[in-house]
Every structure is written in C-alpha cells, then in structure tokens.
Amino acid sequence: MLDHGVRPFVVFDGKPLVAKGGTSTKRQAIRKQATDDMEKHLDEVRELELQAQSNPSDTQLQYEIGAARQRMERSAQHSISVTQPMVERVMAALRAMGVEVLRSPYEADAQLAFLARHRKVDAVLTEDSDLIAYACPCVLLKLDRHSGRVQRLNWADIQSVKTSTGLSLKSFTDAMFLELCILMGCDYLESVKGVGLQTAVKLMIKLGHGQRVIQHLKVNKPNGIRVPPDYSQRFLEARFTFHHQRVWSPLKRGIVHLVEPLPEDFEGDVDACCGPPMDDDAAAKWVHAGVPPPAHDPFSRAA
Numbered sequence: 001m002l003d004h005g006v007r008p009f010v011v012f013d014g015k016p017l018v019a020k021g022g023t024s025t026k027r028q029a030i031r032k033q034a035t036d037d038m039e040k041h042l043d044e045v046r047e048l049e050l051q052a053q054s055n056p057s058d059t060q061l062q063y064e065i066g067a068a069r070q071r072m073e074r075s076a077q078h079s080i081s082v083t084q085p086m087v088e089r090v091m092a093a094l095r096a097m098g099v100e101v102l103r104s105p106y107e108a109d110a111q112l113a114f115l116a117r118h119r120k121v122d123a124v125l126t127e128d129s130d131l132i133a134y135a136c137p138c139v140l141l142k143l144d145r146h147s148g149r150v151q152r153l154n155w156a157d158i159q160s161v162k163t164s165t166g167l168s169l170k171s172f173t174d175a176m177f178l179e180l181c182i183l184m185g186c187d188y189l190e191s192v193k194g195v196g197l198q199t200a201v202k203l204m205i206k207l208g209h210g211q212r213v214i215q216h217l218k219v220n221k222p223n224g225i226r227v228p229p230d231y232s233q234r235f236l237e238a239r240f241t242f243h244h245q246r247v248w249s250p251l252k253r254g255i256v257h258l259v260e261p262l263p264e265d266f267e268g269d270v271d272a273c274c275g276p277p278m279d280d281d282a283a284a285k286w287v288h289a290g291v292p293p294p295a296h297d298p299f300s301r302a303a
Helices: 018-054 059-079 084-096 108-117 129-134 155-160 174-184 197-207 210-220 231-244 270-274 280-287
Strands: 009-012 100-103 124-126 138-141 151-154 246-249 254-257
Touching: 009 084, 009 108, 018 059, 018 231, 018 270, 084 100, 100 280, 108 124, 108 129, 108 246, 129 138, 129 174, 151 155, 174 197, 174 210, 174 231, 197 210, 210 231, 231 270, 254 280
Parallel strands: 009 100, 124 138
Antiparallel strands: 138 151, 246 254
16 A cells, blocks of 8 residues: 555554443354364364375375365464554554554544544545444445455445345435444344344335334334344444444544534433543543654644
C-alpha cells in the first residue's frame, strides 16, 4: 500500500464490551477446540514423519504429511488469543514504518465507522461484514493480497441491492438496514432460529420496523418460529450499541459517542452497551498505547 501511495491507518480493537459477552464466550470455546485440534494434528504430523524416516521415497506419505501440516496450521491460526501486549508491539512496529495507528477505546468497528462517517478516511478495509451495518460510506472487503482485488460496497448503493429471490432494499432507510442486520444476527445479538435473510427482508419491507417484526413473530409464530422472552429488550440494546458506542475523537482528543446525543428514553445499561467512560488523559494514553499523542491531527485534510 505504501509503495502505491496509499496512506493506511490501522485501528485495533480495545477493551471488551459487556454487550459482546455472548460472542466472546463462543469465540473462547472455538479457540479451545482449535487448540485441541492443533495438538491432535501435531501428533499426527509427528507419527507420519516417523514413518517417513523409514520410507523417504513414499510420495503418498509425503502428501499426507503436507496435508496434516496444513490442518495443524489452520487450527493454530484459530487458536490464537490476541493480547494487549501483542497489540502494543504491533502498533510500535507499524509506527516505525511510518504507519498511523490507533487502539480503539472498545470496538474497532465503531471507531472505524466514526472515522469514515466524519470523512477522516476515504475507505475502510476489513474482513468483518458487521461494518456494513455501521453505514460506512465505502467499505472494502475480502482483499486478495496477491491480485490486490477487493469487493467494494458504497453505502449510497445499498438501496440497489437485491436478494437472490429478487427482494429489493430500495425502500430501506439507514435505520431499517441496521435493524435488518440485527434481525439476521450480529455480534451483539444472535438471530432468532428460523429467521434468515429472506424472512428478515420480507418482514422489514412489509412492517418497516424491527420491533413490529419481533411482535409479528411472537404473535403469529410463522414456520414455528419461537422468539425468546428477552429478545425485544436485547434487540433495543443491540441497536443502541451500534448507534452510541464510545469512540476516540482525534479532533476533540477525547471520548465521544458514535452518535450524539443519547436518547432519553433508553432503559438499558448505557455503559454495558457503549463501554464505561474514560477521562481524556487516560483515553489518550490508551488509544496511543502509552506514547505521546501526535502533535498534529493526522486527519487534518478533512473538515
């Protein structure tokens, strides 16, 4: 990127959100299973390598060793738990290369959305499709490091999207699209079993509001769908989390909410959804990993 005149700005995840607790627990279980699988595949590689010592010309055995190593490497990748000291070392290495870096107060997705919405960056490059729900003006997905190709999604084109069965998002507002994403399942709320893309889009087109969709599912139970008793409240909390997470403002040099002001009628736990507040000095130390903040706003090109 640097060689082609692209100015990257790397944002790291920060402290965990209570609102993401269920997702974090599941990912811990996945890492534990991956660790167990990695050890199993390692034993398999060692056993095959012992066999290869007495049969060095056995091509089938060499093929099996290669396949076992690939399985072991894939499991190892999924077993890794990224710690904050790891993040700080990578941030230091990137700074040494002249790359701007930032550690988000909480979720990197919300921080990236803040920078993109305020036109501080031209595009957001990610592997996480959840960023689409944040209404970033331009999202780049699935970068192929060899060809340099990516999938580009411009927010202005969202209404031109159609599902595989021809359902159109033409009538969708930003709020409707976010609620659609939550209904289909996100980091802050699992989808109701039986509610996929087609069902969610169809009901949002018909009813226009997430809470009306939930009420419809509760009352009519189409295809035997069962809505958990606390789903409606958790849906409101997930929507609040998407809208109002705490992020770092490079211009104000302090913590702000992604969208302000906060609604007065929200009855959930604000800090659980948005992350606890930080004073400006503590926040600056956290987002810059203990080094002095830049003397200038690295985004000064934007208003």
